[in-house]
Structures are given as structure tokens and as C-alpha cells.
Amino acid sequence: MSIRGPEALASLEEAMRDIRREEDEISRRLARSADRITKIRETEAELFRQLAQLRLDPAVQSELDGTITGAEARAREQLKAHAKALSAAEGALAETDATLARLTGERAEALRDYERHQSELKALAGRLGASIAKDPVFAAKQAELAELTSVADQAMRKTQQAEQDREAKGKPYRDDPLFMYLWEAGYGTPNYRAGNLVRYFDGMVANLVGYHKARPNFAVLNEIPLRLREHAERQAELAQKGQEELDQLETAAIDAAGGKAIREAMETSQARIDALDAQIVDAEDARDEAAKALSELAEGRDPAFSGALGELAAALGREDIQTLLADARRTRTGQDDTIVAQIDDARSRIRAEEEETSDQRERLKVLAARRRELEDIQWEFKKQRFDDPRSTFREDRLVGDLLNDFLRGGISAAAYWDQWRRSQNWSAGTNDWGGGIGLPDNGRQRSSNPWIDAGFSWPDSSFGGGSSGRSRPRSGGFGGGWGGGSSSGGGFSRPRSGSKGTRKHSGFKTGGGF
Numbered sequence: 055m056s057i058r059g060p061e062a063l064a065s066l067e068e069a070m071r072d073i074r075r076e077e078d079e080i081s082r083r084l085a086r087s088a089d090r091i092t093k094i095r096e097t098e099a100e101l102f103r104q105l106a107q108l109r110l111d112p113a114v115q116s117e118l119d120g121t122i123t124g125a126e127a128r129a130r131e132q133l134k135a136h137a138k139a140l141s142a143a144e145g146a147l148a149e150t151d152a153t154l155a156r157l158t159g160e161r162a163e164a165l166r167d168y169e170r171h172q173s174e175l176k177a178l179a180g181r182l183g184a185s186i187a188k189d190p191v192f193a194a195k196q197a198e199l200a201e202l203t204s205v206a207d208q209a210m211r212k213t214q215q216a217e218q219d220r221e222a223k224g225k226p227y228r229d230d231p232l233f234m235y236l237w238e239a240g241y242g243t244p245n246y247r248a249g250n251l252v253r254y255f256d257g258m259v260a261n262l263v264g265y266h267k268a269r270p271n272f273a274v275l276n277e278i279p280l281r282l283r284e285h286a287e288r289q290a291e292l293a294q295k296g297q298e299e300l301d302q303l304e305t306a307a308i309d310a311a312g313g314k315a316i317r318e319a320m321e322t323s324q325a326r327i328d329a330l331d332a333q334i335v336d337a338e339d340a341r342d343e344a345a346k347a348l349s350e351l352a353e354g355r356d357p358a359f360s361g362a363l364g365e366l367a368a369a370l371g372r373e374d375i376q377t378l379l380a381d382a383r384r385t386r387t388g389q390d391d392t393i394v395a396q397i398d399d400a401r402s403r404i405r406a407e408e409e410e411t412s413d414q415r416e417r418l419k420v421l422a423a424r425r426r427e428l429e430d431i432q433w434e435f436k437k438q439r440f441d442d443p444r445s446t447f448r449e450d451r452l453v454g455d456l457l458n459d460f461l462r463g464g465i466s467a468a469a470y471w472d473q474w475r476r477s478q479n480w481s482a483g484t485n486d487w488g489g490g491i492g493l494p495d496n497g498r499q500r501s502s503n504p505w506i507d508a509g510f511s512w513p514d515s516s517f518g519g520g521s522s523g524r525s526r527p528r529s530g531g532f533g534g535g536w537g538g539g540s541s542s543g544g545g546f547s548r549p550r551s552g553s554k555g556t557r558k559h560s561g562f563k564t565g566g567g568f
Contacts, residue, residue, distance in 0.1 A: 059445030
């Protein structure tokens with residue numbers, strides 16, 4: 055079962071919201087845990103005061119009580135300030151979440167506008183297909199483009215075969231260290247530079263390996279693919295130029311039929327989407343900073359709070375207090391035993407809270423890393439125009455089991471993104487070349503003509519017909535001479551804070567040439 059681009063992006067955005075919700079929940083748990091630890095410490099302090107009243111003389115008791123009370127009071131004041139700062143950080147995070155929700159909603163609306171205009175253009179193009187196909191100027195240009203395409207394909211096939219031959223037939227030469235030593239030294243060419251003694255011994259080596267006969271063969275083996283590739287790239291450029299000229303004819307035809315206003319509306323929607331994407335990146339980075347600030351506060355890592363809490367813990371760990379506790383353990387009285395048991399229980403609860411806090415901190419780190427990876431994937435998804443309404447994905451597990459595997463860490467972000475790239479297609483009625491005009495699909499980018507992009511469909515009987523519904527290739531044909539397709543898995547180009555990058559290519563335009 056396939057899934058459309060907009061729905062696929064919506065699923066990724068829902069997963070992102072889930073991650074953010076869990077981050078927020080863990081931050082709240084950490085904040086509550088820090089609060090509980092402080093209160094347990096206060097309870098522990100009170101228990102030690104009670105124990106001191108039972109076992110110490112008034113003078114020592116007063117000194118001990120003053121030490122504990124001072125540390126306790128400072129911790130209590132810092133806890134109040136900490137709670138206030140925590141509330142402000144939670145508010146800042148909620149504000150960035152609201153901004154992201156608003157921007158995401160506006161982007162979805164802009165994408166729906168784009169899709170609506172695209173459908174209007176497709177309908178108009180469909181009505182014009184038969185008449186444009188009969189135009190003699192267009193037909194001539196179409197035939198010329200078909201010829202250029204065929205020549206370019208043949209040139210590239212020859213180039214690829216020559217490159218394969220170079221690899222296979224050149225291996226014995228490359229595996230011979232003596233031959234390669236002479237080759238790299240330029241022996242037998244005007245570039246060779248060596249003294250008389252070295253020249254003498256090099257001559258002996260050359261005679262030994264038959265270098266004089268082998269060198270021309272190896273040179274030709276390397277030179278032919280280079281020359282063929284240059285030729286293939288020239289042919290690709292000619293075909294690209296022919297495609298652009300055909301685009302101009304098509305655009306003129308659709309504009310004459312009233313399509314210009316629709317195309318301009320598409321461009322407006324496209325520009326709006328690009329502007330919103332830039333704002334979303336900024337908002338995501340702002341949220342990342344807000345989440346870090348909240349996490350530090352929730353974990354009690356701000357210096358003032360951690361210092362005050364540490365001072366209270368140190369006061370309760372003083373040698374004289376530990377001696378008091380040890381003495382109480384040795385002498386069994388009802389009151390002593392009750393207080394000692396309560397102190398042990400308090401310390402046990404603190405250890406449990408600290409263990410839970412440690413686990414939650416690690417989980418928070420994992421979630422933050424996963425969120426940034428998902429942001430990277432969403433960025434590439436949009437940059438590659440995979441959210442275009444005509445983009446489809448064969449594998450619906452991408453938003454099911456595979457998404458869950460990625461979120462759990464079962465597969466890397468690079469592997470997950472590669473699955474998206476491999477599964478992507480363009481829906482029926484979307485063509486790589488001139489809207490179904492019957493040219494062969496040679497693995498090239500879609501035309502830059504936006505009204506072709508709308509899914510322009512020629513009648514099946516015109517120009518060979520039957521070319522609609524081809525999938526967009528993932529990489530440029532002719533060895534890259536036609537421009538690139540999607541990026542390779544593993545490298546993400548999303549700009550981060552301090553790097554105001556933008557998409558390499560803006561606009562849906564055709565869904566190609568990303």
C-alpha cells in the first residue's frame with residue numbers, strides 16, 4: 055500500500071510531536087524528582103535534629119542545629135528561585151511549541167493551495183494536449199529532442215562500457231608494481247625526469263616488464279573513457295537545451311490558454327512554503343535551546359540550586375552527625391530506633407530517586423538526539439520535494455514499523471532516510487519528459503516547466519503515447535551530466551544554529567532537480 059508525500063510528511067511531524075511530548079514529560083518528572091529529593095533532605099535534617107535532642111547536651115545540640123538549619127534555609131530559598139526559573143523555562147518551551155504548531159499548520163495550508171493550483175493546471179493542460187501535440191513547431195522540436203536524447207543515451211552507454219573496460223582490462227597493469235612505478239614516473243614521455251643512474255636502471259626495469267609495448271595500450275585504455283565522457287556530457291547539454299526550448303513552447307501554449315495566473319499562484323504558494331520552512335528551522339533551533347535550558351533546570355544542574363542542595367547534603371554528612379547516627383544504632387531504645395529507621399528510609403528514597411533520575415536523564419539525551427535526527431530527515435524530505443502532492447512511496451511501513459525501528463534506535467537515521475529514497479516514486483500522470491509526450495525515460499530530471507509538472511497528459515496516440523506514470527529517477531542520467539537527484543544516505547544538510555543555510559533548490563516547480 056502506497057502513501058502520498060503530504061501524508062508521509064504529516065506522519066513524520068506526528069512522530070516529532072510525540073518525541074517532544076515525551077521530552078516535556080521527562081523534564082517534568084525530573085523537576086518533580088529534584089523537588090522530592092530536596093524535601094526528603096529537609097525531612098532527614100529534621101530527624102537528625104530530633105535525634106540530637108535525645109542524645110546530645112544542649113550546647114552541642116545548638117551548634118549542630120544551627121549548622122543544619124542554615125544549610126536547610128539556603129536550600130529552601132534556592133528551591134523557590136529554582137521553581138520560578140523552572141516555570142519560566144516551561145513557558146518559553148510552550149511558546150516555541152505553539153510557534154512550531156502554527157508554522158506547521160500554515161505550511162500544510164500553503165501546500166494544499168499548491169496542490170489545488172496544480173490540479174487546476176493539470177486539468178487545463180489535459181484539455182490542451184491534443185491541440186498542442188498537432189502544432190508543427192512543437193512536433194519538430196519534439197522530434198529534435200527525441201533524437202538528441204537518443205544520441206546522448208548512446209554516448210553515455212558507450213562511456214560506461216569504456217569505463218568498465220578500463221577497470222577490468224586495466225587491472226593487470228595496475229597490479230604490476232614495476233609497471234606502475236614507471237607509469238607514475240612518466241617513463242617514456244617528455245614528463246620523465248631522472249638522473250643518468252636512475253634512468254639506466256629504469257631502462258632495465260622497462261625491458262624486464264615489456265613497458266614500451268604495454269604503455270601505449272594502458273594509455274589508450276585510460277584516455278578513451280575520458281574522451282567519451284566529454285562527448286557524452288556535450289550531448290547531454292544539447293539535449294538539456296532542447297528540453298528547455300520545448301518547455302518554453304509548452305509554457306507559451308498554456309499561458310495563452312489562461313494558465314499564467316495559475317502558474318503564478320503556484321509560485322506564490324511555493325515561495326510561501328520556502329519562507330515557512332526557513333522559519334520552521336529557526337523555531338526548531340529556538341526550541342532546542344529552550345529544551346536544553348529546561349532540562350538543566352529540571353535536573354537541578356543550575357549552579358545555585360545544586361550548590362545549595364549539595365551544602366545541605368554535606369551538612370547532613372558531617373562526621374559528628376554520622377557519629378551521632380552510629381551511636382544511635384549501637385544503643386537500642388524505642389525512640390532512637392524509630393528515628394534511625396526513618397533516616398534510613400529517607401536515604402533509601404533519595405537513592406531510588408537518584409537512580410530514577412539517572413535513567414530519565416539518559417532517556418532525555420536519547421530523545422534529544424532522535425529529535426535532531428528526525429529534524430534532519432524532515433529537512434531532506436522537504437528539500438527533495440518528497441512532500442509534493444504527486445510524490446508517493448511504495449512502502450507504507452516507512453510510517454509504521456520502520457519509523458518505530460528508527461525511533462527505538464534499531465536503524466540509523468541514514469538507513470531510515472535511505473529507505474525513504476528507495477521507496478519514492480511519482481504518481482501516475484507525472485512525467486520526467488514533457489508530460490507524457492512519448493519520449494523514452496532515460497533517467498533524467500523532470501523538465502523545469504511547471505505546467506508539465508501539473509501532470510500534463512498527452513493522448514495515448516500522439517507521439518508514441520503511453521509514457522505517463524513514469525517514476526522520477528533518483529539520480530541524474532548521463533553520469534551526472536543532467537544534474538543530481540537525491541542526496542546519498544548518511545549525510546544531512548539541515549542548517550543548525552549559527553548556520554543560516556537554505557535549500558540548494560527552491561520551489562516545487564517540477565518535483566525534479568532538487
